[in-house]
Structures are given as structure tokens and as C-alpha cells.
Amino acid sequence: MSSRVIQSLLFLNNLKKIPLAVEDIDCLFTTKSFKSELLKQISAAKKRIYLAALYLEDDQAGEEVLSALYQAKKNNPSLDIVVCVDFHRAQRGLIGVDKSASTNATWYQQVAKIEGLGVKIIGIPVKRKELFGVQHLKGFIFDDQVLYSGASLNNIYLHQQDKYRLDRYWLIKNQELADSLVRFLQDQFLNTNAVASLNTESIADFQSLKLAHKTLIHDLRTASYQYQGQVSQDQLTVTPLFGLGARKNQLNKTIRQIFQSTEQELILFTPYFNLPSAIVRDINALLTRGVQLTIIVGDKTANDFYIPADKPFKTIGTLPYLYESNIKKFATKNQPSIDKGLLKIHLWKDKSNSFHLKGLYSDNRFAMLTGHNLNPRAWRLDLENALLIDDPKQEIKGLLDKELSGILANTRKIKHFNEIEDIANYPENVKKILIRMRRFKADRLVKGLL
Structure with a gap:
């Protein structure tokens, strides 16, 4: 075992951890079961x-x-209900939709006029403009239950109609x-003046939050979850x-330590294959050490930005x-590793559905659940969080294996880079767009922001 691997294992072993009982962990395997559990909780x-x-x-599932x-609040007026979403995303329409159309925030306001203000809907701004950073924290807490998913709340994530993500x-x-x-949500956001209520009659604009927001971002760069745990x-x-930002980012650091500590096999899930340079370096070192790497990524047709040929094309x-x-x-460069069986690339596709999985699974021990896309944007710009499960006795290996098996069932394994469309x-x-971007080197800028 190399000194680098030993140091990374020491880092992971020395993290402060919360003990879990195996009977208190479960995995849901479908979008419909996720929706059912969400409403049940x-x-x-x-x-x-x-x-x-x-x-x-503002669609059927969201409604x-x-x-x-609101019904839960009516049934139990003392129930504390808070929804935290991105400040900017809530106040714009969908990409490609008329800007004059109703937004999620106007819908929140309309519902609040009818139902009252028992449900708090809070907008968290990360940067002045959405392009440069979004609120990407994940997690749904119900009393002492945590339902963790990278999903947002709308028709496709909750499989309301024919398609799912x-x-x-x-x-x-x-x-x-x-x-x-x-x-964390209370101390870092809700108890500050840097966030805005999105279902009150008047929503504060970013300019009025600017001074408090500056303090917020400064504090977030060194923030961490506080809890009673043990090594x-x-x-x-x-x-x-x-994590937030490229420096002093505990989440990014932990992600790298997982790569660097892996001795046998690492499984990586990401919907958008656009890896930060630091992760590329870790992958190169991993393959050089003879560690098996499995990458599961969505086929281009399973990307949420994909536009079918029979629909009007937009630049996005x-x-x-x-x-x-x-x-x-990536596959072309690493074809020798594919040939040796060290690198396995699986493209996920299930009809016209889409793929949004993120996370890592190392040596049947460390399992990271996260909304982090493992791309430059998440690495540098967005608010991100994760849950790192340490399973040294492989007590939940059955759940992880079942989850993985279900995912792989809809994938195509790449044996040669020529199998990927050119x-x-x-x-x-x-x-035309891609050639133009490459000519002016604009593809580098785009990859850094998306």
C-alpha cells in the first residue's frame, strides 16, 4: 500500500462520524417509490x-x-415547515419559455394568499446571477428521518406522467x-438577512440582500455541519x-481522498461528463496504480438538455x-485501460427518460450520496453537500448492490471508443456550434461553467 493511499485512508478514518443502525437505513429504487415515500413522510x-x-x-407534482x-400544517399547526430553494431559479421561467410567464415564486405567492403563510419557502442566493452559482444543497428532513436524493421536486423527478428522471x-x-x-440550514441561512421569503406579498431583490449576502458567502467558505460524532x-x-468554492472545500477534499484511497474498485456516477482537472489527475493516478474504475454516465439522449430531432432546436x-x-x-485516451478491464464505461439509457445520478462507491466500504455533479461548476461555484457512509463490515452492501444492479440494467458497456458517436x-x-466553439476556444469557458 503506497503512502498516498495510507494518508487518504487515515483522512477518511479520522473524519468525525455519526453511528448508524443498519435497520435504520433503506434505499428506494424507483422514482415512483421516491414520490410515494416523500408524500408519506x-x-x-x-x-x-x-x-x-x-x-x-409549478406543475402537477410540485402542486x-x-x-x-399545507395540509400537514393544517392538521398540525405547530409543525415547523421550511422549503429551501435557489433564489434566482425560483424567479425565472423554464429555459426557452416566455420570460413574461409565471414563475415558481409567483405561484408560491398565489398559493400563500389562499392558504396563508404556514409554510416557509426560502430563496437562497449564492451569487448575484444564477450562472455563477446556485443553491444545490440536497436533503429532505422529516422529524428524525432524512430522505437524501439529488432530485428536485417536479413532474419528471417524481415520475408524475410518462417520463422520469x-x-x-x-x-x-x-x-x-x-x-x-x-x-446548518437555520444557522447559515434562515437566521441571517441574506435570504428571502419567496411566498410573501413582496420578495426582496438581490440588491437589498447584498451586504448580508457578502457576509454569508464569506462564512460559508469555512462552514461545516455541527454534530456529536466520533472517530x-x-x-x-x-x-x-x-462545500463551496475551490479552496477550503471539505466536500471536494473528501471526494479526492476517496479517489486516492481506493485500492480495488471505485464506482463513479455522474449525469454530465465534464470532470474537474483535479479529478482527472486522480483518475490517471488510480488507473496507473491498477485500480478498477467504473464510470456510469447518462447517454446523450438521457441528458436533461437533450432535444429530440422532431423538436425545435435550441442552442442549449x-x-x-x-x-x-x-x-x-476520455475513452480514446484510456483505451488501453478499457482493453485491460481496468476502466469500464457504462452509458445509461431507458427509452426517453433521463439520468441524474451522482456519487461514489469505493472498495465496498465508502459510499457517497450527493447532489455534486463532479464537474467544474459544482467544484467551484455551487453550494453542495453530501452524506458519506462508511460501511467497514459491509452491512448495507446488499442495498448498494441492488441499487447498482438496477442502474446497470439500463446501461450499455463501451468496449471501444469507436462505439461512441463522433x-x-x-x-x-x-x-456548427461545436466547431465554432472549438475554433474560438469557447468550449473551455463553457465547460468551466456547466
Whole structure:
């Protein structure tokens, strides 16, 4: 075992951890079961409901969730209900939709006029503009239950209609973990003047939050979850992690330590194949050491920005092709590792559904659940969090194996880089944009922001 591997294992072993009971952990395997569990937990909560997601959408599934929250408040007026979403995302329409259209925030306001203000919907701004950073914290807390997923709340994430967007869904019952997630939201955001209520009659603009927001971002760069934990190497545990920015980012640091500590096999899930340079270096070192790496990524048609050929094309529809070209370049460079069986690339595709899984699984021990996309944007710009499960006795290996098996069932394993479509075969409008971007080196800028 190299000194680098030993140092990384020491880092992971020395993290402060919250002990878990194996019977208090469960995994949901489908979008429909996620929706069912979400509504069940809302109905059953007695003391508190805290939901953190990128957005709560004004559509049928979003309305069902918001209605359930208000109903829970009516049934139990003392119930503390808070929804934390991105400040900017809530106040714009969907990409490609008329800017004059109603936004999620105007919907929140309309519902509040009818139902009252019993449900708090809070907008968290990360930067002055959404392009440069979003609220990407994840986790749904119901009393002492934590339902962790990278999903947002709308039709496709909750499989309301024919299509779904697959994510990961883990349910953990633990008061210390739930308290730490709620305490973080309260201390870092809710008890400051840097956030805005999105369902009051008047929503504060960013300019009025500017001074408090500056302090918020300064504090967040060194923030961490606070909890009673212990250093342990021999029991099932969980560590909540937070990160913002490229420096002093505990989450990013832990991600790198997982790569660097892996001795046998690392499994990586990401929907957008656009890895930060630091992760690329870690992957190169990992393969050089002879460690097996399995990458599971969405096929370009399973990307949430993909536009079918029978629909009007928009520039944003170029992104899935850009990500695919990244995969092709990576596979081409690492074909010798593919040939040796060290590198396995699986492209996920299930009809017209989409793929949104993120996370890591190392040596059947460390399992990271996260909303972190493992791309430059998440690495440098967005608020991100994760739960790192340490399973030294492989007590939840059965759940992790079942989750992985279900995911792999809809994948195609790449045996040679030529199996990945080339730019020469892309639609003409996509080809023109990508060639133009490369000519002016704009693709580097885009990859840094998306």
C-alpha cells in the first residue's frame, strides 16, 4: 500500500462520524417509490419538515407536494415547515419559455394568499446571477428521518406522467444526522438577512440582500455541519459534508481522498461528463496504480438538455453532445485501460427518460450520496453537500448492490471508443456550434461553467 493511499485512508478514518443502525437505513429504487415515500413522510411528520432542493416546480407534482405541506400544517399547526430553494431559479421561467410567464415564486405567492403563510419557502442566493452559482444543497428532513436524493421536486423527478428522471433515494433514520442538517440550514441561512421569503406579498431583490449576502458567502467558505460524532473505523457511520468554492472545500477534499484511497474498485456516477482537472489527475493516478474504475454516465439522449430531432432546436441542446465528446475523448485516451478491464464505461439509457445520478462507491466500504455533479461548476461555484457512509463490515452492501444492479440494467458497456458517436455524425446545427466553439476556444469557458 503506497503512502498516498495510507494518508487518504487515515483522512477518511479520522473524519468525525455519526453511528448508524443498519435497520435504520433503506434505499428506494424507483422514482415512483421516491414520490410515494416523500408524500408519506410529509403526512406522518410530527415536529418538523425541512426540504432542500434546487427547485419546487409549478406543475402537477410540485402542486401535489406543496398541497401536502399545507395540509400537514393544517392538521398540525405547530409543525415547523421550511422549503429551501435557489433564489434566482425560483424567479425565472423554464429555459426557452416566455420570460413574461409565471414563475415558481409567483405561484408560491398565489398559493400563500389562499392558504396563508404556514409554510416557509426560502430563496437562497449564492451569487448575484444564477450562472455563477446556485443553491444545490440536497436533503429532505422529516422529524428524525432524512430522505437524501439529488432530485428536485417536479413532474419528471417524481415520475408524475410518462417520463422520469432517475436519481438516488436513501432513507436514514437518525436524530443526530437530522438535527445537524436542520441546524446548518437555520444557522447559515434562515437566521441571517441574506435570504428571502419567496411566498410573501413582496420578495426582496438581490440588491437589498447584498451586504448580508457578502457576509454569508464569506462564512460559508469555512462552514461545516455541527454534530456529536466520533472517530470510528469498525462500525456503520455517516458523515455529513458541505462545500463551496475551490479552496477550503471539505466536500471536494473528501471526494479526492476517496479517489486516492481506493485500492480495488471505485464506482463513479455522474449525469454530465465534464470532470474537474483535479479529478482527472486522480483518475490517471488510480488507473496507473491498477485500480478498477467504473464510470456510469447518462447517454446523450438521457441528458436533461437533450432535444429530440422532431423538436425545435435550441442552442442549449448542444450540451449533451459536448458531454458526449468529452466521454469519447476520455475513452480514446484510456483505451488501453478499457482493453485491460481496468476502466469500464457504462452509458445509461431507458427509452426517453433521463439520468441524474451522482456519487461514489469505493472498495465496498465508502459510499457517497450527493447532489455534486463532479464537474467544474459544482467544484467551484455551487453550494453542495453530501452524506458519506462508511460501511467497514459491509452491512448495507446488499442495498448498494441492488441499487447498482438496477442502474446497470439500463446501461450499455463501451468496449471501444469507436462505439461512441463522433462529431462528424452529429446534426448540422450541433456540429456548427461545436466547431465554432472549438475554433474560438469557447468550449473551455463553457465547460468551466456547466
